[in-house]
Amino acid sequence: MPDWMPTNGETVRRACGEDFDAVRVTADLAAPALAALGPGQGPVLANNTTKTWVFLVPPGSAPPGRWALGVRVMPRGAAIGIPPIGRTGGRDVHWAVPPGRGVTYVEDLKRILTGSLPPAAPARRAGRKASATTPDPRRAAAAVRPRPLSPTLLKVGALLLAGHSDTQIAKELSRSLTTVRAHVRQIGNLLNAPNPALKAAALLAGGHLPPPPVQMQAPGLVPVDLAVLRVLAGISRDAELPVALRPTSPFLDHVEGLRERCAARTDAHLIALATAWGLLPTLNSPASRREPQP
Known part of the structure; x- marks a missing residue:
């Protein structure tokens, strides 16, 4: 705190x-x-x-x-x-x-x-509280329209999918933190993806990068877990979620729990792992199909 x-x-x-x-x-x-x-x-x-x-x-x-x-x-x-x-x-x-x-x-x-x-007006007119977890469908997996990324942006994107923080990316690429954050923002601008989870979804769905290698089988996830993953990736709206998860805080708590169960370091890494396991099939472009490592 x-x-x-x-x-x-x-x-x-x-x-x-x-x-x-x-x-x-x-x-x-x-x-x-x-x-x-x-x-x-x-x-x-x-x-x-x-x-x-x-x-x-x-x-x-x-x-x-x-x-x-x-x-x-x-x-x-x-x-x-x-x-x-x-x-x-x-x-x-x-x-x-x-x-x-x-x-x-x-x-x-x-x-x-x-x-x-x-x-946000339609939800308010219907007497419901607007949910903070509803993604804009125009942004979701933004990117089924691939847009070219430079080799530098692809390097940054690959490290993002692997769960590296901005600081770790800067160290890995020997760049300043300010430069790396500018690169991350540029990826978001090019792919119309404003947050790390949507950046990961756009990189994968557009065929820009494959998910990182996985060393473990997918944990046993129930339908509500898969619904949370789809909302996090911007594939579906939060109407698919149970009502108890539609306020922001319970949704984020559930995402945090999924990161722990999937051994994901970040939200972007969680999306990449879920894609590698075939849990988000709409993100499985030809470049993103990988089998778990033995």
Whole structure:
């Protein structure tokens, strides 16, 4: 947990610009943006009374101002209410995504929020809470339309599929971390895949790369596990999931459990392993078919 989290069970006020920058987004834009970012994002606050969400990003990375209608970076010093870690629902401020899961990078968030997003209005008109795990079908496995990748991007993509972090990729390729992150973003831009799991799905579905070799047989997965994998890969919408998994936090917990059972280091690695095992047949392009190693 970050040290700016409250420890007494009460909501506390923290100033923007010190421990985090804050991007305030109207709820109708925030839900599909959260879906596009995928499971590896940083903390997100929601307030059902004001109908606004706040994405917390690294301090100093988001200059104050407006990005688009309904999107504003809060000024330095503005106070943000930070609830305790266990508050994940209710009408007032609560966690849509609690801290401790990952980091939201400003470049990805801005690209998603200022681009074309699927409207969240239909789910709201029907009286249902918009789910943060619903992927945009226009992004899903983005890529059945292959687009050429440079040899450098293919090297980065192969390491991404093998479960390497950005830091590990930088070390492996003797590149700076900034350069590697730029390459990873470029892969996402070329394949229309905003998060690591969708990048992996696009690399495999488009035939750009095969999955990494696997040394173990697929663990025994039940239908709900396979449904979670399909949603994570952007192959299907979260309507396929049990109702209990459609809020963001239970879905992410289930993904984390799948990573442990499949010995996957990252979400991208999990998608690559599932493809190698034949659990995601729509991603099995000719280049992605591999048999388990003895």
